[in-house]
Amino acid sequence: MRHLLGIEGWRRDELEAVLDRARAHLPGGPDATHTLRGKVVANLFFEDSTRTRTSFHMAARGLGAGVLNWSPSGSSTSKGETLLDTARNIEATGPVAIVMRHRSSGAPHLVAKHVRCAVINAGDGTHEHPSQALLDAFTLRQRWGGLDGRTVLIVGDILHSRVARSNLWCLKALGARVVVCGPPTLMPPGLEALGAEVTHNLDAALPQADAVMCLRLQLERMGEAFLPSTKEYSRLFGLTAAREERMKAGALVMHPGPINRGLELAPSVADGERSVILEQVSNGVAVRRAILEVCTS
Amino acid sequence: MSATVLFRRGRVIDPRNGVDGVRDVLVQDGKVAQVSDAPLAVPAGAEVVEADGKWVLPGFIDLHVHLREPGEEGKETVLTGCRAAVAGGFTAVVAMPNTKVVNDSGLVTELVLSRARAANLCHVYPAGAITKGLKGEELAETGELISSGCVAITDDGKPVMNAALMRRALQYATLFGVPVMVHEEDLTLSAGGAMHEGPTSTRLGLRGIPASAEVAMVARDLVLLEETKGRLHIAHVSCEGSVRLIREAKRRGLFVTAEVTPHHLILDDRAVGDYDTHAKMAPPLRADRDVEALREAIVDGTIDAIATDHAPHGVLDKQVEFEKGINGIVGLETALGLTMELVHAGRLDAKRAVELLSHGPAKAFGLPGGHLAPGAPADITVVDPSEEWTVDAHRFYSRSRNTPFHGRKQKGRVVQTWVSGRKVYADGQVKESR
Numbered sequence: 001m002r003h004l005l006g007i008e009g010w011r012r013d014e015l016e017a018v019l020d021r022a023r024a025h026l027p028g029g030p031d032a033t034h035t036l037r038g039k040v041v042a043n044l045f046f047e048d049s050t051r052t053r054t055s056f057h058m059a060a061r062g063l064g065a066g067v068l069n070w071s072p073s074g075s076s077t078s079k080g081e082t083l084l085d086t087a088r089n090i091e092a093t094g095p096v097a098i099v100m101r102h103r104s105s106g107a108p109h110l111v112a113k114h115v116r117c118a119v120i121n122a123g124d125g126t127h128e129h130p131s132q133a134l135l136d137a138f139t140l141r142q143r144w145g146g147l148d149g150r151t152v153l154i155v156g157d158i159l160h161s162r163v164a165r166s167n168l169w170c171l172k173a174l175g176a177r178v179v180v181c182g183p184p185t186l187m188p189p190g191l192e193a194l195g196a197e198v199t200h201n202l203d204a205a206l207p208q209a210d211a212v213m214c215l216r217l218q219l220e221r222m223g224e225a226f227l228p229s230t231k232e233y234s235r236l237f238g239l240t241a242a243r244e245e246r247m248k249a250g251a252l253v254m255h256p257g258p259i260n261r262g263l264e265l266a267p268s269v270a271d272g273e274r275s276v277i278l279e280q281v282s283n284g285v286a287v288r289r290a291i292l293e294v295c296t297s
Numbered sequence: 298m299s300a301t302v303l304f305r306r307g308r309v310i311d312p313r314n315g316v317d318g319v320r321d322v323l324v325q326d327g328k329v330a331q332v333s334d335a336p337l338a339v340p341a342g343a344e345v346v347e348a349d350g351k352w353v354l355p356g357f358i359d360l361h362v363h364l365r366e367p368g369e370e371g372k373e374t375v376l377t378g379c380r381a382a383v384a385g386g387f388t389a390v391v392a393m394p395n396t397k398v399v400n401d402s403g404l405v406t407e408l409v410l411s412r413a414r415a416a417n418l419c420h421v422y423p424a425g426a427i428t429k430g431l432k433g434e435e436l437a438e439t440g441e442l443i444s445s446g447c448v449a450i451t452d453d454g455k456p457v458m459n460a461a462l463m464r465r466a467l468q469y470a471t472l473f474g475v476p477v478m479v480h481e482e483d484l485t486l487s488a489g490g491a492m493h494e495g496p497t498s499t500r501l502g503l504r505g506i507p508a509s510a511e512v513a514m515v516a517r518d519l520v521l522l523e524e525t526k527g528r529l530h531i532a533h534v535s536c537e538g539s540v541r542l543i544r545e546a547k548r549r550g551l552f553v554t555a556e557v558t559p560h561h562l563i564l565d566d567r568a569v570g571d572y573d574t575h576a577k578m579a580p581p582l583r584a585d586r587d588v589e590a591l592r593e594a595i596v597d598g599t600i601d602a603i604a605t606d607h608a609p610h611g612v613l614d615k616q617v618e619f620e621k622g623i624n625g626i627v628g629l630e631t632a633l634g635l636t637m638e639l640v641h642a643g644r645l646d647a648k649r650a651v652e653l654l655s656h657g658p659a660k661a662f663g664l665p666g667g668h669l670a671p672g673a674p675a676d677i678t679v680v681d682p683s684e685e686w687t688v689d690a691h692r693f694y695s696r697s698r699n700t701p702f703h704g705r706k707q708k709g710r711v712v713q714t715w716v717s718g719r720k721v722y723a724d725g726q727v728k729e730s731r
């Protein structure tokens with residue numbers, strides 16, 4: 001039994017084992033094995049995310065597990081219960097895994113130090129979103145066979161993106177080159193030390209990319225003046241139809257969702273031939289089944 | 298009480314008086330009576346401390362301690378803080394005013410002093426607030442604070458963001474000749490930050506606090522200092538940029554002093570590891586380059602004192618999400634061991650180390666003690682430089698255990714502490730006198 005707190009630190013063969021296993025869970029694959037029959041998986045979502053929670057829920061049900069859904073509304077957190085109190089109470093109900101989303105970076109690490117069951121990070125603050133990175137890698141592997149020698153361009157708000165960090169580690173570990181692009185105000189320092197190439201010029205970077213991953217612009221952060229306006233962002237960093245023209249033949253477009261249509265991504269591009277956005281969503285359940293199996297076996 | 302004590306054949310290191318060698322030290326009536334190369338005869342009734350192989354030092358003075366009383370006695374009290382101080386070799390501490398009832402009036406100052414008298418262990422020098430309630434809006438009554446016994450004014454824990462107010466504080470304090478001690482942090486630059494901004498904060502996805510949050514304020518205050526001809530003491534310097542500015546200001550003759558904590562000399566931001574709240578402090582642990590700059594600055598005299606910023610907190614303040622964790626660590630009982638790491642590594646000579654812990658802070662704040670010439674108060678710390686031990690937070694005298702150094706191996710330990718000629722700590726025990 002092990003935790004999935006982040007992709008950082010996982011070896012290539014370990015990541016590949018999860019991805020290989022996920023293939024067996026695709027629709028039409030060998031019938032579900034119900035490896036978690038009679039077990040309980042706890043979904044502990046301090047921050048709402050319908051997509052990710054539903055996806056983990058379906059994954060756990062598909063493996064035969066019962067799902068305990070917990071969210072903070074109207075519960076004891078408002079009465080001053082600490083994160084650890086909550087986690088220990090959940091643990092007392094005997095789950096094999098706690099799937100956890102939290103607005104603070106590192107919150108799952110704290111819980112993992114104090115509980116015995118597996119802790120699976122479903123997104124922590126601006127740190128990691130490992131299951132998203134695995135399903136992105138899975139989607140690319142499906143298209144390409146492997147990631148060696150490929151270039152993935154991640155565009156947008158890198159500073160606040162847990163998807164960007166997890167993907168950086170995941171894609172690098174699987175042999176890809178990762179270029180990140182965005183305005184300097186949304187680019188944290190030291191990305192090169194983590195293995196990324198950094199650029200602020202989307203037009204120059206675009207023709208090199210085998211896949212472009214557009215990140216969601218978090219409009220709620222506009223008040224902090226990271227950007228002058230969404231219009232200017234779109235002009236400099238939006239994947240417009242005109243920019244799509246300049247992409248490599250066969251290059252793919254990705255987005256972790258939900259999309260601000262017309263802002264990060266033109267609707268025609270989001271729904272166009274290059275887009276694998278819906279495949280990302282449908283692969284999510286298979287990958288999360290594999291994650292649950294690996295972490296609880 | 299007015300015992301006669303003879304410290305025999307210890308290595309006396311007294312930087313102010315240029316002493317470093319084997320000496321006998323005779324103490325009478327709470328003062329140093331004689332320091333001699335030649336062995337002294339044992340006076341009748343004298344207690345003899347055989348200090349062969351030990352260092353006999355001027356008592357350590359900590360310019361930056363949070364005693365938490367009044368208001369947060371569950372974390373520390375003046376009494377428990379004084380116990381921790383003497384166990385760490387400190388014979389005097391400066392108590393920060395950010396208690397829960399801020400020390401911005403003579404009443405609170407007197408309360409702290411009366412608790413210190415009752416504890417009767419080490420000297421406690423309160424620092425008063427610069428502004429009422431530490432709100433940064435109006436000056437506190439500096440004159441009343443000083444006449445009640447404060448030795449400095451500071452809003453420590455917070456910066457004085459209003460530059461005009463800071464300018465007036467420096468001007469006004471010149472009436473009393475006391476240092477204005479500053480916590481340098483531009484809150485607009487540090488807002489929301491949980492650790493130093495750099496590759497580690499990027500890796501962990503934590504909002505970073507850039508070095509400029511400190512350096513910009515150091516620059517501002519040095520400009521104000523030059524205009525006001527005041528006296529500025531910069532607390533817990535953490536980064537290279539600040540060191541450079543302070544060095545240059547001293548070269549130009551400004552009346553600025555500065556301190557650094559042992560943890561900023563020993564740890565860098567990587568100590569945060571996987572969100573260890575014991576490595577969370579303000580200012581944050583910085584990059585290794587900053588640590589290097591601080592180490593150079595203690596050697597070349599840019600930094601005047603090692604001060605612990607002893608900041609006791611409860612377990613529940615630390616066993617939380619990193620962003621929610623309260624800043625600060627306890628420091629009194631680990632300061633000497635950590636300083637000795639630099640001595641053993643050849644980064645700091647013993648004499649300078651002792652100066653940073655005794656004469657340096659005494660001089661910065663104009664406090665008694667910090668040296669061992671005849672007539673000086675018999676505040677003495679005896680150190681075994683080669684004793685190996687392991688930090689055990691559960692055995693701290695402090696009421697709190699928040700330290701990142703639990704389990705760390707140390708070489709060099711405080712074996713005895715004497716205050717005004719009275720033994721207050723020896724054999725691992727604090728000696729209460731009432």
Ligand SMILES: [Zn+2]
Binds near residue numbers: 393454606
């Ligand atoms: Zn402090």
